[in-house]
Amino acid sequence: MSPLSPGPIHNNEVLHRIMVSPRDYDPITNQIAQKPFEKLFMNGLSVMRDLGSDQDFQDIAEDSLLSKPTSPLRSVQAVCSATAAEIRTVGGEGDKAAFCIYDQTVPRNIEGQDPVPSHAGIMQRDIKYDVEGAKKANKDLSFLVFEKFRGTALPAANFRENLFGELNKKAAAGHYVVGALNSTDA
Numbered sequence: 001m002s003p004l005s006p007g008p009i010h011n012n013e014v015l016h017r018i019m020v021s022p023r024d025y026d027p028i029t030n031q032i033a034q035k036p037f038e039k040l041f042m043n044g045l046s047v048m049r050d051l052g053s054d055q056d057f058q059d060i061a062e063d064s065l066l067s068k069p070t071s072p073l074r075s076v077q078a079v080c081s082a083t084a085a086e087i088r089t090v091g092g093e094g095d096k097a098a099f100c101i102y103d104q105t106v107p108r109n110i111e112g113q114d115p116v117p118s119h120a121g122i123m124q125r126d127i128k129y130d131v132e133g134a135k136k137a138n139k140d141l142s143f144l145v146f147e148k149f150r151g152t153a154l155p156a157a158n159f160r161e162n163l164f165g166e167l168n169k170k171a172a173a174g175h176y177v178v179g180a181l182n183s184t185d186a
Contacts, residue, residue, distance in 0.1 A: 002105035004117035011085035014050035037146035052118025080149035
């Protein structure tokens with residue numbers, strides 16, 4: 001655990017996934033994308049701990065808004081939530097639990113910025129499946145986590161009194177396009 005960590009993640013702790021369009025969310029259909037959850041068994045899923053400060057949430061969102069000049073502009077569209085217990089019991093309890101949650105202080109994608117201590121990662125445990133059934137089992141378990149989060153989608157404007165409003169305005173103006181004159185890397 002990092003010295004910056006707020007401590008262990010308890011079962012009653014709420015975890016939030018910041019849904020950024022177009023990566024995580026389709027603003028035309030208002031649908032949460034399943035794709036980020038499908039990679040749980042490979043690289044995990046980035047979430048924020050509810051005890052994080054507004055600044056921590058803004059820092060992680062700001063990093064998620066960075067884009068290339070050839071990519072569509074990004075925006076925070078929604079926040080989805082689940083308790084640690086809901087995630088930890090997917091697949092069963094004890095040895096049958098499919099997921100664990102790690103406290104992760106993460107570095108910023110913007111050079112010179114302080115790390116974010118209230119970040120966490122949901123990871124799929126290395127469960128031994130027969131080779132033939134492994135892919136389907138991983139997909140099925142990832143879908144169960146997706147379902148836990150999808151049902152709680154809250155429009156970004158309603159999360160912590162529109163916490164991401166100013167960031168979205170800056171993103172719409174191209175501020176987070178890496179390599180642009182007005183971007184954070186200039």
